[in-house]
Structure formats: C-alpha cells, structure tokens
Amino acid sequence: MAKAVEIKNLRKEYGAKVAVNNISFAVEEDTLFALLGVNGAGKTTTIKMLTGLASPTSGDAIVLGHSIVKEKDKVKEIVNLSPQETSIAPNLTVRENLEFMAGIYGMDKEKIARRTQEMIEMFSLAEVEKCRAKTLSGGWQRKVSIAMALITEPKLLFLDEPTLGLDVLARRELWAVIKRLKTEVTVVLTTHYMEEVEALADAVAIMVNGEVKAIGTIDELLAQTGKQNLEEAFVEIAANA
C-alpha cells in the first residue's frame, strides 16, 4: 500500500526542551492512523510539523510525496487540519465559515457552492447552517471545524484531539462522522482516549515523552504486550518507556 506520510528522524526542540525526539514511522494511504499519548507526549507538535505550522529542528517527513522542509507550501495545499481548540470564525454563520475556507484554498464560486452543500449534507448541518458559529454547542462547533477542514478536498486530514471536551453523545456522533471520513481521505488523528482509538483506528503509534514507543494495529500491540485491552497495553508500554 502507498505511503501517505513517511517520517524520518523528525525532531523538534523548543529551547532546551525536546518536544519530539527523532521519531520515524509511516502512515499508509486510505487508513485512519492514531497518535496516542498523554498530554505533552508530542502528538500536537508532530502534527504541527506535518502541516507546516512548525519547522523541524532536524529530520524530515514526506507528505504525499512532498518534503515538509523543502516543499512546505505544496504540502499546505494538499493537507488540512482541524486543530485541538475549536477553530471557527465566531461571527460568521456555519455556511459562511465553510465558504470562507473553500475560498481561501482557491476554489471558484461554483465549486464553493457545491462543496459547501456537500459538507452541509455530509455533516448534517442543515438545521444550523444559518446560525452564527459562536452560538453553537461544542459538539456542533467541532463538526463544523472538521467540515471546514474537509471542504478543501485534502488528500490527508489531521484531526488534533477531535473529541476533547465533548460529552459522550457528542463524542459518539463525531466518531460516526470520522468513520465515514475514512472512505474519503487518509486521516491522522491524535487522542488520549483509548476507546477512541479502539473505535476508529486502523493503526496506532504510542508516543511517550516525544518518542514513539510502539506502533502497529491494536491486535499487534495487544500481542506485543500480552494484555487484554488497549488501556492495559498502553500503560505497560508507557511504564516501560
């Protein structure tokens, strides 16, 4: 299977602190890959480097055939991101937010209208499309945020802690949306929820203190640690790190 992302000895330092320490792994196309780790493990920093938001201190990653070091602008055109915090224009309506993002990525009027309608249908946003984004609940805002990332037709979508802070119902609803995304685009998702990884991921990398400590399918990680569930496997891997 073709590789969507190939990370080679990627490292990020902030002063004396090493946020990401020479990580290397690959993400296959048309899969949902999860980066699992506790807060401060280096998941968000990794995503920031892969989306061109942060420059690596050393190393490189090839994203859909383009280097994040040498071809950052090209990478920005073909990937998109739904950040950890809700990232919407608060005084714009849901429809305007979607149109705004499509416009930023250079779509013409006709395509903007078509893609906006597609996103409204895909994410069931019709009932709130005329509401200003700031008036929506956290769950709705997160759906709009992901729709804003997907409207630009990215070949690779990064979801940074997509269900953080959501109640159980909103989380389950968003999982259903993310599962549908797997059929359209390669997804890299960061989370610290074990059940989220179990519900969604085809493959998972466990990050601890800026390093990848284990990588594989959930079954492979369970077999590797001899544990019965992902949480126990994670604790085992993190404890031995």
Next chain:
Amino acid sequence: MKGIIFCKRTMKEILRDPLSYIFCLAFPLVMLVIMSVVNESIPKQANMTVFQIRNLAPGIAYFGLTFIMLFICIQVSKDRSTALIMRLHASPMKSKDFILGYTLSVIVLALLQLLITFAASFATAVAVGTKLPVTGVLLSIVCLLPSAIMFISVGMIFGTLIGEKAAPGICSIIITVVGMVGGVWMDVDNMKGVILSVSRVFPFYHGVKLARLALAGEYAEMGQPLLVVCAWMLGLYLLAIAVMNGKLKKDTY
C-alpha cells in the same frame, strides 16, 4: 484573491459586533451634536473657532478614525488568540494576504465612517445657519485617507504585539493623546508654547490641520502637513508589515 476573501470575513466579523456601530458611527455623531451645542454656548468675544462646524467636522472625522484603529487592533489580537488563526497559518495563505485583508476591511469601514460623519456635519451646518463647501468636504475626505491607513497600521502593530485584553487599554491611551495634541478639542495653534511644540512632533496635529485646510479650500497651505502625514503613514505601514511578518514567522516556527 485570498486577501480579498480574508477581508470579507474580517468585515463581517467587525460589522456583526454591535460595539462597532456604537464606537465607529454613533460616537462621532453624538460628539458632533454635543460640541455644536457647546459652540452655540460660547460667547463670540471668546473668538474660539475650534468648535465651529467648519473646524469641528474635520476634527471629529479625524478623531473617529482612532476608533477604526481600536477595532482592527482588537480584531487582530482576538484572531491571534483563537485556533482559527492556526488553521489559516496551515492554509496556503501568506502574510501579505493577512495584511491586505485586515487593511482593506477597515479602509472600507473608515470611508463609510467619514461619509456618515460629513453627511451629519452638513445637516448640523444647516441647523446652525451655515454651509459646508461640497468640494472642500470631498477633498477633506481624500486627505483623511492617509491618516486612516496610518491608524490602521498602528492598530495592526498593537494587535500583533499585545493581547486581546491589553489592546483596548493601549488604544485608549492613543485616542486620548490624539484628542489632546491633535487639536481636535482645543486650539493648540493659539495655545502656542510647549503644547504646540509637542503637537507638531506627532502626526495627529498635521492630520487634523490638513483635513481642515482641505475643507476650507486653503490649498497653498496643505503641502507641509500632507508631506508629514504621508511620511508617517508610509513609515507606520511598513512597520506594521514588518511586525506582522515577523510575528507570523515566529508563530509558525
């Protein structure tokens, strides 16, 4: 094109905030009415001309631009505090798109504010039994545009450098300084001395003087203040570009 799309979004964000109407439109109009009433109460022997409508209208129009500065400052700092800006940094948008978008969005707002302020000034002039020259008013609006860009630059600089909570405070200081040394509320030319010397150091006095000269049709006098205003505009706009470029690079590092 991305700059234009960002401009439309920024305009919507500002125009959908009710405070924009209070500060950008209502406040200058209220001041116009109040100061016109004050002018009517001042004895003619006092020879105080600063509140006469031909001086008051360009002064208030200039003063109103300081609120444009406040709004762009708050908008930039607010954007920086949200994850939306992270999403935009991850998009193909360049720093020139951000700068163009912010500038155009409030230039339109500034022009609208100037037109409304002068339209209200026409009505006030009629009410107090005088007239404002149409050509002078139009030229005065044109002469206020470099000052508008200058205030937008200041707003972008502070919005980039300081946080959302500190932005209104810093801008309030500048607004007070403009009112004091710009000659909007007092006749600094007649006060002479230190106050006039201090006023001449800042661009505000020259900006107000330029707008008043344009309205009065005293074209021969306009060269020097026009030069000063344009120099400040250019310098501060270039500084705004440098500051925003630097911050964007730092934020994305």
